[in-house]
Amino acid sequence: xxxxxxxxxxxxxxxxxxxxxxxxxxxxxxxxxxxxxxxxxxxxxxxxxxxxxxxxxxxxxxxxxxxxxxxxxxxxxxxxxxxxxxxxxxxxxxxxxxxxxxxxxxxxxxxxxxxxxxxxxxxxxxxxxxxxxxxxxxxxxxxxxxxxxxxxxxxxxxxxxxxxxxxxxxxxxxxxxxxxxxxxxxxxxxxxxxxxxxxxxxxxxxxxxxxxxxxxxxxxxxxxxxxxxxxxxxxxxxxxxxxxxxxxxxxxxxxxxxxxxxxxxxxxxxxxxxxxxxxxxxxxxxxxxxxxxxxxxxxxxxxxxxxxxxxxxxxxxxxxxxxxxxxxxxxxxxxxxxxxxxxxxxxxxxxxxxxxxxxxxxxxxxxxxxxxxxxxxxxxxxxxxxxxxxxxxxxxxxxxxxxxxxxxxxxxxxxxxxxxxxxxxxxxxxxxxxxxxxxxxxxxxxxxxxxxxxxxxxxxxxxxxxxxxxxxxxxxxxxxxxxxxxxxxxxxxxxxxxxxxxxxxxxxxxxxxxxxxxxxxxxxxxxxxxxxxxxxxxxxxxxxxxxxxxxxxxxxxxxxxxxxxxxxxxxxxxxxxxxxxxxxxxxxxxx
RNA sequence: GGGGCGGUGGUGUAGCCUGGUUACCACGCCGGCCUGUCAAGCCGGAGAUCGCGGGUUCAAAUCCCGUCCGCCCCGCCA
Numbered sequence: 180x181x182x183x184x185x186x187x188x189x190x191x192x193x194x195x196x197x198x199x200x201x202x203x204x205x206x207x208x209x210x211x212x213x214x215x216x217x218x219x220x221x222x223x224x225x226x227x228x229x230x231x232x233x234x235x236x237x238x239x240x241x242x243x244x245x246x247x248x249x250x251x252x253x254x255x256x257x258x259x260x261x262x263x264x265x266x267x268x269x270x271x272x273x274x275x276x277x278x279x280x281x282x283x284x285x286x287x288x289x290x291x292x293x294x295x296x297x298x299x300x301x302x303x304x305x306x307x308x309x310x311x312x313x314x315x316x317x318x319x320x321x322x323x324x325x326x327x328x329x330x331x332x333x334x335x336x337x338x339x340x341x342x343x344x345x346x347x348x349x350x351x352x353x354x355x356x357x358x359x360x361x362x363x364x365x366x367x368x369x370x371x372x373x374x375x376x377x378x379x380x381x382x383x384x385x386x387x388x389x390x391x392x393x394x395x396x397x398x399x400x401x402x403x404x405x406x407x408x409x410x411x412x413x414x415x416x417x418x419x420x421x422x423x424x425x426x427x428x429x430x431x432x433x434x435x436x437x438x439x440x441x442x443x444x445x446x447x448x449x450x451x452x453x454x455x456x457x458x459x460x461x462x463x464x465x466x467x468x469x470x471x472x473x474x475x476x477x478x479x480x481x482x483x484x485x486x487x488x489x490x491x492x493x494x495x496x497x498x499x500x501x502x503x504x505x506x507x508x509x510x511x512x513x514x515x516x517x518x519x520x521x522x523x524x525x526x527x528x529x530x531x532x533x534x535x536x537x538x539x540x541x542x543x544x545x546x547x548x549x550x551x552x553x554x555x556x557x558x559x560x561x562x563x564x565x566x567x568x569x570x571x572x573x574x575x576x577x578x579x580x581x582x583x584x585x586x587x588x589x590x591x592x593x594x595x596x597x598x599x600x601x602x603x604x605x606x607x608x609x610x611x612x613x614x615x616x617x618x619x620x621x622x623x624x625x626x627x628x629x630x631x632x633x634x635x636x637x638x639x640x641x642x643x644x645x646x647x648x649x650x651x652x653x654x655x656x657x658x659x660x661x662x663x664x665x666x667x668x669x670x671x672x673x674x675x676x677x678x679x680x681x682x683x684x685x686x687x688x689x690x691x692x693x694x695x696x697x698x699x700x701x702x703x704x705x706x707x708x709x710x711x712x713x714x715x716x717x718x719x720x721x722x723x724x725x726x727x728x729x730x731x732x733x734x735x736x737x738x739x740x741x742x743x744x745x746x747x748x749x750x751x752x753x754x755x756x757x758x759x760x761x762x763x764x765x766x767x768x769x770x
Numbered sequence: 771g772g773g774g775c776g777g778u779g780g781u782g783u784a785g786c787c788u789g790g791u792u793a794c795c796a797c798g799c800c801g802g803c804c805u806g807u808c809a810a811g812c813c814g815g816a817g818a819u820c821g822c823g824g825g826u827u828c829a830a831a832u833c834c835c836g837u838c839c840g841c842c843c844c845g846c847c848a
Contacts, residue, residue: 205809212805226808246798263806271808288799291781294809298782298797302840356847376848402847403771525773525844619846627848654848661848713848737841
């Protein structure tokens with residue numbers, strides 16, 4: 180008899196049916212006479228009963244079974260005696276009275292419990308990922324991930340998008356993240372790069388006339404990792420022709436609604452829009468967490484001309500002094516204040532000024548410079564009452580904002596500002612600067628990527644004041660995490676060339692790196708734009724997980740290794756020889 | 771590249787600050803009892819080069835130095 184049902188699907192309506200099940204032995208409760216076995220598969224689990232008086236042979240076999248053995252049983256579904264119903268289990272009103280049992284595969288005792296909470300630390304679970312994946316949290320999340328990818332495909336298909344695959348072996352690009360390189364055996368000394376995103380290919384598809392493209396694209400970036408950053412990840416990559424930003428935003432919003440619905444969440448959220456400038460001014464972040472207030476304020480005009488040189492000189496030189504009220508911070512100890520100062524310095528700010536406002540007046544390292552009068556105004560404007568603290572940073576506008584933004588985030592953790600109500604707050608951030616200064620390279624680099632279109636109103640500044648040029652770009656942010664972003668692209672090769680020039684890229688260099696794209700523009704390029712959404716991050720946030728490892732079947736560690744396969748690993752010398760690669764390892768590495 | 775935290779039977783941990791008996795406890799595992807359990811219960815048992823290397827000491831899980839691995843953060847990355 181072949182498998183007739185899955186374990187998790189059996190209900191009262193199946194009572195009386197003869198069934199054949201296969202699955203893993205989960206729990207075995209041997210009462211001496213009766214043996215109960217919870218049989219588990221992907222769909223759930225069901226209780227098997229082995230009664231020596233009814234099926235002696237099967238009972239003998241079940242006595243041998245241990246956790247995680249793969250077994251096959253035949254039996255009859257029966258409603259349980261009322262007092263033995265397990266309401267915690269979907270299959271809890273029935274059990275299978277086993278008539279025949281067979282062992283399919285025995286199993287060693289697993290290194291950790293296959294339970295909702297295995298109790299084991301993550302590194303061990305990563306080494307035995309195939310066992311960890313048996314646990315229901317991962318089974319659930321990978322099921323949701325699957326359902327969400329189906330929903331994305333259906334939605335985008337309905338919206339007229341074609342799914343088109345693009346190469347994994349492509350060429351390295353000078354901009355953006357570090358590339359993963361793949362040596363070419365056939366072309367000694369040449370390398371492919373794995374795509375950081377299919378950016379250029381999807382633009383070329385627009386030029387090819389595909390109008391609306393999408394792909395669940397695997398992307399690779401060789402940068403240091405975080406809980407929300409894996410070296411390889413999946414983007415919902417979208418590109419559309421003949422569109423303005425609003426078109427892309429609306430398609431994306433529709434897609435997010437579908438995904439929320441699949442995840443069983445309220446599916447009609449607001450998608451408020453905010454400029455980059457406003458996001459930094461108000462929240463000190465280009466990915467603001469709008470689930471709580473505590474916004475920053477600009478106090479530059481109040482401290483202009485004051486005795487405290489750090490502030491007055493910033494005001495004179497066109498910088499900004501930003502302020503954040505910390506309710507209850509008036510009694511904060513020196514330890515916490517020092518931590519905030521340290522955090523400010525790690526954000527490259529000159530420093531952090533704190534003012535504690537209490538019954539006995541103002542307490543601050545700079546109280547004597549600012550004076551009671553200005554301090555009173557500052558507190559009034561920022562609504563900093565007695566018992567509160569005022570935190571201020573005077574610096575370059577962006578640094579001042581970002582620093583207080585980091586502090587706002589830290590305080591949100593300390594003070595539990597984030598509501599615990601499972602809310603999902605989206606917001607669009609628009610009009611990012613086209614370019615930004617790279618301290619490392621000492622030149623302007625693209626903030627998004629070099630194919631982003633400048634804002635039409637700022638075109639003439641491209642040569643005169645490139646840093647001030649806004650772009651037609653947008654990021655979607657959810658609960659303070661960037662989910663994805665995109666832009667309208669340059670579809671005219673003269674503008675694209677001007678952007679390359681602003682990036683300090685000589686025409687010859689642009690031609691050699693991106694000649695194929697610039698050439699393509701000459702053959703009738705439609706205006707186009709798109710977006711790329713971090714699929715893993717979406718799954719993570721909508722499933723309430725805290726790490727991408729929890730929503731990825733086979734994730735990598737913080738040092739980009741795979742503890743299960745032990746990748747990356749050394750390779751044979753013959754393999755290296757074939758690729759004409761000689762190693763030059765630092766001292767102490769290699770074997 | 772920098773900072774923080776962690777590594778003790780199969781698993782999770784206590785012990786470490788203040789060095790010194792047989793390294794605590796729980797889970798799991800093995801055996802026994804048990805016919806309505808459901809992460810079964812009760813009784814018994816086995817199981818640890820204290821991440822690795824070096825140093826200090828009469829003596830190191832414990833103190834010192836180095837190193838590896840994991841996690842979090844900054845830089846980096848969109």
